[in-house]
Amino acid sequence: MNAKIFACNTIADEIQKVLPAGMSCELLPYALHREPRKLKLELQARIDADQDHDTLLFGYGLCSNGVVNLHSKVHTLVIPRVHDCISILLGSRKIYQQEFDKCPGTIYLNKGWIDQGGEPRAEFLKYSAKYGEENARYIIETEYNHYKRLVFIDTGVGDYASLVEHSKQVAKFMGATFEERESTCQLLKRLVTGEWDKDFVVIPPRMMVTQESFF
Template sequence: MNPVILSCQTLTEFVRQAQLACHTDFPIVELNREYHSDPAKMRVHILETLSLLPADIDTVLVAMGFCGGSWQDVSCSQTVVIPKVADCVALALITPERYAPDLKEPGHMYLFGKDNSGFSIHSIYDSLLEKYDKEMADIVFDMYFEHYYHVDIIDNGLYDCYDLDFVKKAQKDADRIHSELDFVPGSNILLEKLVSGKWDSQFLVVPPRTNITQGIFF
Protein backbone atom coordinates (compact mmCIF):
# COMPACT_ATOMS: atom_id res chain seq x y z
CA MET A 1 0.00 0.00 0.00
CA ASN A 2 1.27 3.46 -0.94
CA PRO A 3 -1.18 5.84 0.77
CA VAL A 4 -1.69 9.54 1.16
CA ILE A 5 -3.86 11.20 3.78
CA LEU A 6 -6.40 13.67 2.42
CA SER A 7 -7.26 15.88 5.38
CA CYS A 8 -9.53 18.81 5.95
CA GLN A 9 -7.37 21.59 7.42
CA THR A 10 -9.57 21.51 10.52
CA LEU A 11 -8.29 18.01 11.33
CA THR A 12 -4.68 18.20 10.14
CA GLU A 13 -3.20 18.60 13.61
CA PHE A 14 -5.28 15.65 14.83
CA VAL A 15 -4.02 13.57 11.90
CA ARG A 16 -0.45 14.38 12.94
CA GLN A 17 -1.26 13.33 16.51
CA ALA A 18 -2.79 10.07 15.22
CA GLN A 19 0.32 9.32 13.16
CA LEU A 20 2.54 9.93 16.19
CA ALA A 21 0.42 7.57 18.29
CA CYS A 22 0.39 4.88 15.59
CA HIS A 23 4.00 5.32 14.40
CA THR A 24 3.08 6.13 10.80
CA ASP A 25 4.38 8.90 8.60
CA PHE A 26 2.16 9.06 5.52
CA PRO A 27 2.18 12.28 3.47
CA ILE A 28 -0.71 14.65 4.19
CA VAL A 29 -2.57 16.62 1.52
CA GLU A 30 -4.77 19.36 2.95
CA LEU A 31 -8.21 20.45 1.82
CA ASN A 32 -9.07 24.10 2.36
CA ARG A 33 -11.58 24.26 5.20
CA GLU A 34 -13.07 27.46 3.77
CA TYR A 35 -15.04 25.28 1.35
CA HIS A 36 -16.86 23.57 4.23
CA SER A 37 -19.63 26.16 4.11
CA ASP A 38 -20.43 25.12 0.52
CA PRO A 39 -20.42 21.32 -0.03
CA ALA A 40 -20.70 21.76 -3.81
CA LYS A 41 -17.49 23.79 -3.87
CA MET A 42 -15.81 21.35 -1.47
CA ARG A 43 -16.75 18.49 -3.81
CA VAL A 44 -15.07 20.26 -6.73
CA HIS A 45 -12.05 20.95 -4.53
CA ILE A 46 -11.88 17.26 -3.58
CA LEU A 47 -12.09 16.11 -7.20
CA GLU A 48 -9.41 18.56 -8.29
CA THR A 49 -7.12 17.49 -5.45
CA LEU A 50 -7.60 13.79 -6.20
CA SER A 51 -6.81 14.37 -9.87
CA LEU A 52 -3.44 15.89 -8.94
CA LEU A 53 -2.22 13.00 -6.78
CA PRO A 54 0.97 11.26 -7.98
CA ALA A 55 0.39 8.20 -10.16
CA ASP A 56 2.04 5.84 -7.65
CA ILE A 57 -0.49 6.62 -4.89
CA ASP A 58 -2.87 3.68 -4.61
CA THR A 59 -4.82 4.50 -1.41
CA VAL A 60 -6.41 7.71 -0.15
CA LEU A 61 -7.05 7.86 3.60
CA VAL A 62 -9.68 10.56 4.13
CA ALA A 63 -9.61 12.58 7.34
CA MET A 64 -13.11 14.06 7.20
CA GLY A 65 -16.70 12.88 6.94
CA PHE A 66 -19.41 13.10 4.28
CA CYS A 67 -19.65 16.80 5.15
CA GLY A 68 -23.00 17.83 3.74
CA GLY A 69 -22.62 15.86 0.52
CA SER A 70 -19.04 16.86 -0.30
CA TRP A 71 -18.28 13.23 -1.28
CA GLN A 72 -21.47 12.63 -3.24
CA ASP A 73 -20.67 11.12 -6.67
CA VAL A 74 -16.91 11.29 -6.12
CA SER A 75 -14.72 8.57 -7.62
CA CYS A 76 -11.01 8.27 -8.38
CA SER A 77 -8.41 5.76 -9.53
CA GLN A 78 -7.31 4.98 -5.95
CA THR A 79 -8.90 3.01 -3.14
CA VAL A 80 -10.61 5.48 -0.80
CA VAL A 81 -10.95 4.83 2.94
CA ILE A 82 -13.20 7.28 4.80
CA PRO A 83 -14.80 7.29 8.26
CA LYS A 84 -18.55 6.78 8.17
CA VAL A 85 -19.44 9.99 9.96
CA ALA A 86 -21.49 13.02 9.02
CA ASP A 87 -18.71 15.59 9.29
CA CYS A 88 -15.50 16.59 11.08
CA VAL A 89 -17.31 17.50 14.30
CA ALA A 90 -19.07 14.12 14.38
CA LEU A 91 -15.67 12.47 13.84
CA ALA A 92 -14.19 14.30 16.85
CA LEU A 93 -17.11 13.21 19.07
CA ILE A 94 -16.49 9.47 18.52
CA THR A 95 -15.01 7.63 21.52
CA PRO A 96 -13.95 3.97 21.89
CA GLU A 97 -17.15 3.40 23.87
CA ARG A 98 -19.55 5.34 21.67
CA TYR A 99 -20.06 5.39 17.90
CA ALA A 100 -22.78 6.73 15.63
CA PRO A 101 -22.52 8.46 12.25
CA ASP A 102 -23.61 11.71 13.88
CA LEU A 103 -23.42 12.26 17.65
CA LYS A 104 -24.12 15.99 17.45
CA GLU A 105 -27.18 17.21 19.36
CA PRO A 106 -29.63 19.83 18.08
CA GLY A 107 -29.03 23.28 19.51
CA HIS A 108 -25.37 22.54 20.31
CA MET A 109 -22.36 24.23 18.72
CA TYR A 110 -19.09 22.36 19.14
CA LEU A 111 -15.56 23.71 19.58
CA PHE A 112 -12.42 21.62 19.13
CA GLY A 113 -8.80 22.35 18.38
CA LYS A 114 -6.64 25.23 19.51
CA ASP A 115 -5.64 28.47 17.81
CA ASN A 116 -6.23 28.49 14.03
CA SER A 117 -6.71 24.73 13.82
CA GLY A 118 -10.07 24.87 15.54
CA PHE A 119 -13.50 26.37 15.08
CA SER A 120 -14.27 29.92 16.21
CA ILE A 121 -17.63 31.64 16.27
CA HIS A 122 -15.85 34.99 16.15
CA SER A 123 -13.98 33.92 13.01
CA ILE A 124 -17.33 33.21 11.33
CA TYR A 125 -18.46 36.74 12.13
CA ASP A 126 -15.19 38.13 10.78
CA SER A 127 -15.69 36.20 7.53
CA LEU A 128 -19.19 37.66 7.20
CA LEU A 129 -17.77 41.16 7.59
CA GLU A 130 -15.58 40.43 4.57
CA LYS A 131 -18.66 39.67 2.49
CA TYR A 132 -21.23 42.16 3.82
CA ASP A 133 -21.47 45.53 5.53
CA LYS A 134 -21.84 45.38 9.32
CA GLU A 135 -25.63 45.63 9.35
CA MET A 136 -26.08 42.71 6.95
CA ALA A 137 -23.30 40.71 8.64
CA ASP A 138 -25.13 41.05 11.98
CA ILE A 139 -28.39 39.89 10.41
CA VAL A 140 -26.84 36.84 8.73
CA PHE A 141 -24.85 35.96 11.86
CA ASP A 142 -27.90 36.15 14.14
CA MET A 143 -29.96 34.04 11.72
CA TYR A 144 -27.22 31.40 11.57
CA PHE A 145 -26.95 31.00 15.34
CA GLU A 146 -30.52 31.72 16.45
CA HIS A 147 -31.26 28.05 17.24
CA TYR A 148 -28.04 27.32 19.17
CA TYR A 149 -28.31 27.34 22.96
CA HIS A 150 -25.19 25.42 23.98
CA VAL A 151 -21.51 25.71 23.10
CA ASP A 152 -19.65 22.48 23.90
CA ILE A 153 -15.87 22.08 24.01
CA ILE A 154 -14.91 18.59 22.79
CA ASP A 155 -12.32 17.09 25.14
CA ASN A 156 -10.40 14.65 22.93
CA GLY A 157 -7.39 14.45 25.23
CA LEU A 158 -4.97 15.93 22.67
CA TYR A 159 -4.64 19.37 24.23
CA ASP A 160 -5.55 21.13 27.46
CA CYS A 161 -9.05 22.31 26.68
CA TYR A 162 -9.39 23.38 30.34
CA ASP A 163 -6.57 25.91 29.95
CA LEU A 164 -7.81 29.22 31.34
CA ASP A 165 -6.99 31.25 28.23
CA PHE A 166 -8.69 28.68 25.98
CA VAL A 167 -11.80 28.59 28.17
CA LYS A 168 -11.97 32.40 28.23
CA LYS A 169 -11.89 32.46 24.44
CA ALA A 170 -14.59 29.78 24.28
CA GLN A 171 -16.69 31.69 26.80
CA LYS A 172 -16.54 34.76 24.54
CA ASP A 173 -17.83 32.60 21.69
CA ALA A 174 -20.66 31.32 23.89
CA ASP A 175 -21.53 34.81 25.11
CA ARG A 176 -21.55 36.08 21.53
CA ILE A 177 -24.48 33.77 20.68
CA HIS A 178 -26.10 33.88 24.16
CA SER A 179 -25.37 30.21 24.90
CA GLU A 180 -24.16 28.11 27.83
CA LEU A 181 -20.60 26.74 27.76
CA ASP A 182 -19.90 23.11 28.67
CA PHE A 183 -17.53 20.19 27.96
CA VAL A 184 -18.30 16.90 26.16
CA PRO A 185 -16.11 13.80 25.66
CA GLY A 186 -14.42 12.99 22.38
CA SER A 187 -11.29 11.23 21.15
CA ASN A 188 -8.96 10.73 18.20
CA ILE A 189 -9.84 7.06 17.84
CA LEU A 190 -11.21 7.20 14.28
CA LEU A 191 -8.13 8.94 12.91
CA GLU A 192 -5.89 6.48 14.74
CA LYS A 193 -7.82 3.60 13.15
CA LEU A 194 -7.61 5.33 9.78
CA VAL A 195 -3.82 5.69 9.74
CA SER A 196 -3.14 2.31 11.36
CA GLY A 197 -5.23 0.31 8.87
CA LYS A 198 -7.77 -0.88 11.46
CA TRP A 199 -10.71 -0.26 9.15
CA ASP A 200 -13.74 -1.82 10.79
CA SER A 201 -17.47 -1.23 10.22
CA GLN A 202 -16.98 2.45 11.09
CA PHE A 203 -15.22 2.98 7.74
CA LEU A 204 -16.19 2.90 4.10
CA VAL A 205 -13.56 1.23 1.91
CA VAL A 206 -14.24 2.17 -1.71
CA PRO A 207 -12.51 0.33 -4.57
CA PRO A 208 -10.93 2.36 -7.39
CA ARG A 209 -13.30 4.00 -9.91
CA THR A 210 -16.31 3.34 -7.66
CA ASN A 211 -18.84 6.12 -7.19
CA ILE A 212 -19.36 7.25 -3.61
CA THR A 213 -22.97 8.06 -2.72
CA GLN A 214 -24.83 8.88 0.45
CA GLY A 215 -26.62 5.55 0.14
CA ILE A 216 -23.47 3.45 0.40
CA PHE A 217 -21.83 5.89 2.81
CA PHE A 218 -24.40 5.48 5.54
Protein backbone atom coordinates in the same frame (compact mmCIF):
# COMPACT_ATOMS: atom_id res chain seq x y z
CA MET B 1 -0.75 -0.21 2.78
CA ASN B 2 0.90 2.69 0.97
CA ALA B 3 -1.48 5.45 1.98
CA LYS B 4 -1.96 9.20 1.89
CA ILE B 5 -4.57 11.26 3.70
CA PHE B 6 -6.48 14.32 2.54
CA ALA B 7 -8.12 16.32 5.32
CA CYS B 8 -9.74 19.62 6.22
CA ASN B 9 -7.60 22.24 7.95
CA THR B 10 -10.03 22.25 10.88
CA ILE B 11 -8.64 18.88 12.02
CA ALA B 12 -5.00 19.50 11.07
CA ASP B 13 -3.67 19.20 14.62
CA GLU B 14 -5.63 16.05 15.32
CA ILE B 15 -4.33 14.50 12.09
CA GLN B 16 -0.74 15.28 13.05
CA LYS B 17 -1.36 13.78 16.48
CA VAL B 18 -2.28 10.35 15.09
CA LEU B 19 -0.43 10.31 11.74
CA PRO B 20 1.91 7.33 11.44
CA ALA B 21 5.55 8.08 10.63
CA GLY B 22 6.06 8.34 6.90
CA MET B 23 2.40 8.76 5.93
CA SER B 24 1.76 11.70 3.59
CA CYS B 25 -0.90 14.28 4.39
CA GLU B 26 -2.45 17.12 2.39
CA LEU B 27 -4.64 19.72 4.08
CA LEU B 28 -7.42 21.57 2.26
CA PRO B 29 -8.96 24.99 3.11
CA TYR B 30 -11.71 24.76 5.71
CA ALA B 31 -13.95 27.12 3.70
CA LEU B 32 -14.55 24.32 1.18
CA HIS B 33 -17.05 22.76 3.59
CA ARG B 34 -19.40 25.63 2.71
CA GLU B 35 -19.18 24.77 -1.00
CA PRO B 36 -19.57 20.99 -1.40
CA ARG B 37 -19.28 21.12 -5.19
CA LYS B 38 -15.90 22.84 -4.99
CA LEU B 39 -14.81 20.38 -2.30
CA LYS B 40 -15.71 17.47 -4.56
CA LEU B 41 -13.83 18.93 -7.53
CA GLU B 42 -10.76 19.64 -5.41
CA LEU B 43 -10.69 16.18 -3.89
CA GLN B 44 -11.21 14.48 -7.25
CA ALA B 45 -8.38 16.52 -8.77
CA ARG B 46 -6.05 15.38 -6.00
CA ILE B 47 -7.13 11.78 -6.41
CA ASP B 48 -6.46 11.94 -10.15
CA ALA B 49 -3.05 13.57 -9.62
CA ASP B 50 -1.75 10.97 -7.17
CA GLN B 51 0.55 8.35 -8.64
CA ASP B 52 2.49 7.32 -5.55
CA HIS B 53 -0.07 5.57 -3.32
CA ASP B 54 -2.49 2.67 -3.54
CA THR B 55 -4.79 3.88 -0.76
CA LEU B 56 -6.24 7.35 -0.19
CA LEU B 57 -7.75 8.25 3.18
CA PHE B 58 -10.09 11.16 3.83
CA GLY B 59 -10.45 13.28 6.95
CA TYR B 60 -13.98 14.11 5.88
CA GLY B 61 -17.44 12.67 6.26
CA LEU B 62 -20.31 12.91 3.79
CA CYS B 63 -19.98 16.70 4.16
CA SER B 64 -23.18 17.78 2.38
CA ASN B 65 -22.43 15.23 -0.36
CA GLY B 66 -19.01 16.76 -0.97
CA VAL B 67 -17.48 13.27 -1.28
CA VAL B 68 -20.27 11.69 -3.35
CA ASN B 69 -19.11 10.39 -6.76
CA LEU B 70 -15.42 10.41 -5.85
CA HIS B 71 -13.70 7.57 -7.67
CA SER B 72 -10.37 6.20 -8.81
CA LYS B 73 -9.17 3.60 -11.27
CA VAL B 74 -6.18 2.65 -9.13
CA HIS B 75 -6.77 3.69 -5.50
CA THR B 76 -8.82 2.30 -2.66
CA LEU B 77 -10.70 5.21 -1.08
CA VAL B 78 -11.47 5.14 2.65
CA ILE B 79 -13.81 7.64 4.34
CA PRO B 80 -15.27 7.63 7.88
CA ARG B 81 -18.97 6.74 7.71
CA VAL B 82 -20.11 9.99 9.33
CA HIS B 83 -21.86 13.15 8.20
CA ASP B 84 -19.10 15.65 8.99
CA CYS B 85 -15.93 16.38 10.93
CA ILE B 86 -17.76 16.82 14.25
CA SER B 87 -18.38 13.08 14.47
CA ILE B 88 -14.73 12.52 13.55
CA LEU B 89 -13.61 14.81 16.35
CA LEU B 90 -16.01 13.33 18.91
CA GLY B 91 -14.84 9.83 18.02
CA SER B 92 -17.84 8.17 16.41
CA ARG B 93 -21.18 8.63 14.75
CA LYS B 94 -22.83 7.11 17.83
CA ILE B 95 -21.34 9.72 20.17
CA TYR B 96 -22.46 12.51 17.86
CA GLN B 97 -26.00 11.13 17.76
CA GLN B 98 -26.10 10.99 21.56
CA GLU B 99 -25.06 14.65 21.72
CA PHE B 100 -27.56 15.60 19.02
CA ASP B 101 -30.36 13.89 20.92
CA LYS B 102 -29.47 15.91 24.03
CA CYS B 103 -29.44 19.25 22.22
CA PRO B 104 -29.86 19.51 18.43
CA GLY B 105 -28.97 23.22 18.48
CA THR B 106 -25.31 22.81 19.37
CA ILE B 107 -22.19 24.44 17.97
CA TYR B 108 -18.99 22.43 18.34
CA LEU B 109 -15.53 23.96 18.51
CA ASN B 110 -12.06 22.49 18.50
CA LYS B 111 -8.67 24.12 18.08
CA GLY B 112 -8.97 24.06 14.28
CA TRP B 113 -12.35 25.76 14.11
CA ILE B 114 -11.09 28.44 16.48
CA ASP B 115 -7.85 28.93 14.52
CA GLN B 116 -9.78 29.23 11.27
CA GLY B 117 -12.23 31.78 12.67
CA GLY B 118 -15.11 29.39 12.08
CA GLU B 119 -17.25 30.50 15.01
CA PRO B 120 -19.98 33.14 15.57
CA ARG B 121 -17.94 35.78 17.38
CA ALA B 122 -15.15 35.74 14.79
CA GLU B 123 -17.70 35.87 11.98
CA PHE B 124 -19.43 38.80 13.69
CA LEU B 125 -16.16 40.76 13.67
CA LYS B 126 -15.66 40.01 9.97
CA TYR B 127 -19.21 41.04 9.11
CA SER B 128 -18.90 44.20 11.24
CA ALA B 129 -15.85 45.32 9.30
CA LYS B 130 -17.65 44.71 6.02
CA TYR B 131 -21.28 45.64 6.70
CA GLY B 132 -21.29 47.57 9.98
CA GLU B 133 -22.08 46.33 13.48
CA GLU B 134 -25.88 46.54 13.27
CA ASN B 135 -26.05 44.55 10.05
CA ALA B 136 -23.48 42.08 11.36
CA ARG B 137 -25.52 41.43 14.49
CA TYR B 138 -28.63 40.82 12.39
CA ILE B 139 -26.76 38.32 10.19
CA ILE B 140 -25.36 36.44 13.18
CA GLU B 141 -28.67 36.35 15.03
CA THR B 142 -30.42 35.08 11.91
CA GLU B 143 -27.81 32.39 11.32
CA TYR B 144 -27.37 31.19 14.88
CA ASN B 145 -30.63 31.97 16.68
CA HIS B 146 -31.54 28.29 17.15
CA TYR B 147 -28.21 27.32 18.71
CA LYS B 148 -28.55 26.99 22.49
CA ARG B 149 -25.36 25.13 23.45
CA LEU B 150 -21.65 25.33 22.62
CA VAL B 151 -19.43 22.30 23.16
CA PHE B 152 -15.64 22.52 23.13
CA ILE B 153 -14.09 19.22 22.02
CA ASP B 154 -10.79 18.72 23.82
CA THR B 155 -8.69 16.47 21.62
CA GLY B 156 -5.49 17.05 23.55
CA VAL B 157 -3.96 19.53 21.13
CA GLY B 158 -3.10 23.19 21.63
CA ASP B 159 -3.20 25.34 24.76
CA TYR B 160 -6.15 23.88 26.66
CA ALA B 161 -6.72 26.84 28.99
CA SER B 162 -6.79 29.47 26.25
CA LEU B 163 -8.97 27.33 23.96
CA VAL B 164 -11.51 26.76 26.73
CA GLU B 165 -11.55 30.44 27.65
CA HIS B 166 -12.05 31.41 24.00
CA SER B 167 -14.90 28.91 23.69
CA LYS B 168 -16.55 30.25 26.83
CA GLN B 169 -16.39 33.76 25.44
CA VAL B 170 -18.03 32.60 22.21
CA ALA B 171 -20.77 30.87 24.21
CA LYS B 172 -21.32 34.06 26.21
CA PHE B 173 -21.49 36.09 22.99
CA MET B 174 -24.17 33.69 21.70
CA GLY B 175 -26.08 33.49 24.95
CA ALA B 176 -25.53 29.73 24.89
CA THR B 177 -24.62 27.24 27.59
CA PHE B 178 -21.05 25.94 27.59
CA GLU B 179 -19.93 22.33 27.90
CA GLU B 180 -16.77 20.32 27.24
CA ARG B 181 -16.21 16.88 25.79
CA GLU B 182 -12.93 14.97 25.81
CA SER B 183 -11.91 12.97 22.74
CA THR B 184 -9.08 10.53 22.08
CA CYS B 185 -9.52 10.81 18.28
CA GLN B 186 -10.21 7.09 18.04
CA LEU B 187 -11.93 7.31 14.65
CA LEU B 188 -8.96 9.13 13.14
CA LYS B 189 -6.52 6.64 14.67
CA ARG B 190 -8.42 3.75 13.14
CA LEU B 191 -8.57 5.54 9.79
CA VAL B 192 -4.80 5.95 9.52
CA THR B 193 -3.90 2.54 10.95
CA GLY B 194 -6.20 0.56 8.66
CA GLU B 195 -8.65 -0.64 11.33
CA TRP B 196 -11.64 -0.27 9.03
CA ASP B 197 -14.94 -1.82 10.02
CA LYS B 198 -18.56 -0.77 9.54
CA ASP B 199 -17.62 2.75 10.67
CA PHE B 200 -15.80 3.32 7.39
CA VAL B 201 -16.74 3.50 3.73
CA VAL B 202 -14.18 1.50 1.76
CA ILE B 203 -14.37 1.97 -2.01
CA PRO B 204 -12.17 -0.29 -4.16
CA PRO B 205 -10.65 0.84 -7.47
CA ARG B 206 -13.13 1.43 -10.32
CA MET B 207 -16.01 1.91 -7.91
CA MET B 208 -17.66 5.18 -6.86
CA VAL B 209 -18.61 6.76 -3.54
CA THR B 210 -22.39 7.04 -3.25
CA GLN B 211 -24.64 8.76 -0.76
CA GLU B 212 -26.07 5.36 0.15
CA SER B 213 -22.59 4.27 1.27
CA PHE B 214 -23.08 6.37 4.42
CA PHE B 215 -26.37 4.84 5.55
